[in-house]
């Protein structure tokens with residue numbers, strides 16, 4: 357059953373993004389809030405053979421891994437009225453059909469708005485997903501990202517835009533996984549670019 361079959365009739369719905377959705381929701385929404393969810397950590401452990409990679413050279417994108425002690429920051433978007441069906445129909449293609457993500461409801465805490473959470477829909481790629489790649493070192497993940505490109509663009513863009521979002525919208529958060537992968541990917545990307553230029 358698709359989310360729009362379940363939520364399509366709702367008058368409003370919050371959708372939590374923690375990867376490309378934070379900088380490119382690409383659906384109409386009523387309002388957005390920067391905030392977090394508890395019990396999950398964001399990791400570049402999901403493969404992508406469409407948007408940021410190919411069958412031959414899959415890219416790496418983020419998913420959420422259950423961790424009782426973790427908190428993941430992102431953006432929640434409130435869609436209402438006809439926006440609900442439109443957003444869910446779009447995300448069902450972008451996230452589920454093309455990306456292998458499944459949906460789950462979580463508690464979203466808007467950063468500046470006190471302790472009471474709202475329920476939000478989130479797209480998660482679980483380890484049983486055929487595109488799931490699992491853990492790797494920042495250097496291994498960085499190398500894969502630095503050398504992958506898909507139908508939507510380079511995998512490095514995906515990484516850098518997420519890192520930029522965290523620095524600009526969540527400056528208080530030290531996301532060691534994200535920033536260590538970013539450092540490794542940039543080092544490898546520019547080292548390889550330089551070495552190619554130096555032999556041309």
Ligand SMILES: N[C@@H](CCC(=O)N[C@@H](CS)C(=O)NCC(=O)O)C(=O)O
Pocket residue numbers: 372373374375376377378380404407408417418419450451454455456457479480508514
């Ligand atoms: N579900 C996560 C990750 C979403 C994500 O990055 N999905 C990929 C699909 S594999 C995507 O939409 N990519 C579009 C792009 O790379 O521009 C989120 O809430 O942001």
